[in-house]
Amino acid sequence: MRRLGKKRFAFTADDKAGLLFVLPFVIGFIWFFFLPLMDSIVYTFNRIKVGSDGLEMTYIGLENWNTALRGDAAFFKGLIQQFSSALVEILVIIFVSMFLALLLNDEFPGRLFFRTVLFLPVIFMSDRFVTIFNTMLGENGGMGETTNAFLTVSGEMTGFVSEVIDSFGFLSEYIEKFTAYATKFFDLIWGMGIQTIIFIIGLKSIPAYLYEVADMEGATKWETFWKITFPLLTPSILLAFVFTVVDHFNSFNNTIIVTIKANMLTRIDYAVTQSWLYALLVFVLVGVGSAIISRRIVRLD
Numbered sequence: 001m002r003r004l005g006k007k008r009f010a011f012t013a014d015d016k017a018g019l020l021f022v023l024p025f026v027i028g029f030i031w032f033f034f035l036p037l038m039d040s041i042v043y044t045f046n047r048i049k050v051g052s053d054g055l056e057m058t059y060i061g062l063e064n065w066n067t068a069l070r071g072d073a074a075f076f077k078g079l080i081q082q083f084s085s086a087l088v089e090i091l092v093i094i095f096v097s098m099f100l101a102l103l104l105n106d107e108f109p110g111r112l113f114f115r116t117v118l119f120l121p122v123i124f125m126s127d128r129f130v131t132i133f134n135t136m137l138g139e140n141g142g143m144g145e146t147t148n149a150f151l152t153v154s155g156e157m158t159g160f161v162s163e164v165i166d167s168f169g170f171l172s173e174y175i176e177k178f179t180a181y182a183t184k185f186f187d188l189i190w191g192m193g194i195q196t197i198i199f200i201i202g203l204k205s206i207p208a209y210l211y212e213v214a215d216m217e218g219a220t221k222w223e224t225f226w227k228i229t230f231p232l233l234t235p236s237i238l239l240a241f242v243f244t245v246v247d248h249f250n251s252f253n254n255t256i257i258v259t260i261k262a263n264m265l266t267r268i269d270y271a272v273t274q275s276w277l278y279a280l281l282v283f284v285l286v287g288v289g290s291a292i293i294s295r296r297i298v299r300l301d
Helices: 013-043 063-071 073-105 111-124 127-138 144-151 153-166 172-190 193-204 208-216 221-232 234-249 255-264 268-294
Strands: 046-051 054-059
Touching (some): 013 268, 063 073, 063 268, 073 255, 073 268, 193 234, 221 234, 255 268
């Protein structure tokens, strides 16, 4: 864009070519995302019925919002449980993936192999892939059983550990708790590939001369981590936090999402209201967490 006067601009040929290039994206964004998003906001203030002429809407004000916040105890309790457990899991994922990145960042034989193994679940065990994989194999004469066996490895492992513990005479209630925690931790480890890659990239961006100076000054590994590594990884922590929150609350196995999908079959307007309330709470969590982490980010000038 070329400036002609105080407030006058003229589009160059490159500007016009660029606008023409992004025009399909803009049209698609408006038509397939922005307009349906606005419609969903309208749905939350109406009662919707499917009639012969399509959707019939009756304005009811904040009734759906009041029901979601006050009248639906099960949904509200589910939100509290989801967010309380998410805070702990997000912290575990971030710090364990940071620890794995520190291990995989060192030079040792087979480092590339272990990095690849850690990232494979991101590709082969995503929710969509598992659904498609199960569907494809289930249609081929019982091959779905192989998939189910593959997907329940964590359950088999924890079951074996539970039997070993039971042989020592421990109470069954403690075995059940241990099994639940072990399975949960295995699932968390299974989904840390991208966060670990983020931290590895962050470690690679730290200048080597800082560690050389610290070594010359006689700093221990512990002091080097807290004085150099951890502060300079704060941008990576912010990125990993945002990704983990979005990934955690967008899981297809999420109990809240399952509840919302079930309500879509009976009452569309209330299910859309639940979706918006859920999304707003996630936005608040991302905003508050990002603001707290951003105030402590350290960058080299």
